[in-house]
Amino acid sequence: MSGDLSELYQQVILDHNKRPRNRGKLPTANRVAHGDNPTCGDQCDVYLRLEGDRIAEIGFDGSGCAISQASTSLMTTQLKGKTAAEAEALFQQFHHIVTTGEAPEEISDLAAFAGVHAFPARIKCATLGWHAALSALHGDPAPTTTESHTD
Ligand code: ZN
Numbered sequence: 001m002s003g004d005l006s007e008l009y010q011q012v013i014l015d016h017n018k019r020p021r022n023r024g025k026l027p028t029a030n031r032v033a034h035g036d037n038p039t040c041g042d043q044c045d046v047y048l049r050l051e052g053d054r055i056a057e058i059g060f061d062g063s064g065c066a067i068s069q070a071s072t073s074l075m076t077t078q079l080k081g082k083t084a085a086e087a088e089a090l091f092q093q094f095h096h097i098v099t100t101g102e103a104p105e106e107i108s109d110l111a112a113f114a115g116v117h118a119f120p121a122r123i124k125c126a127t128l129g130w131h132a133a134l135s136a137l138h139g140d141p142a143p144t145t146t147e148s149h150t151d
Contacts, residue, residue, distance in 0.1 A: 072129025
């Protein structure tokens with residue numbers, strides 16, 4: 001592993017990869033979406049239980065690289081309890097972090113992924129779970145794939 005890559009795998013990422021949060025199929029889910037990142041081989045299913053407009057429960061299942069799994073795990077901790085609009089706003093912040101490397105300090109856990117911006121192929125890994133979660137939120141019936149997104 002190069003020095004740059006080891007910087008990429010910071011403590012938050014390692015921790016979420018080792019002990020993923022909210023992992024496993026959510027039996028009470030009323031929304032589910034599949035995410036697929038064929039360029040890296042990452043896959044995930046994101047399960048939501050929506051109460052009205054709010055994410056009451058969230059879970060995920062998947063396999064793939066450390067970045068994709070850690071990012072999806074972290075995402076579930078960030079989105080639980082959020083409304084659809086709040087979830088969209090958080091994704092915009094996260095997307096900004098991973099594409100520019102600029103991280104506001106107040107969202108420090110998401111900022112762990114700032115190093116991803118130096119590895120463009122990894123941006124798809126980092127955003128895969130988020131795309132799946134937003135698809136689930138919107139009730140998008142089609143499986144989501146990073147190939148349908150420009151990033
Ligand atoms: Zn990946």
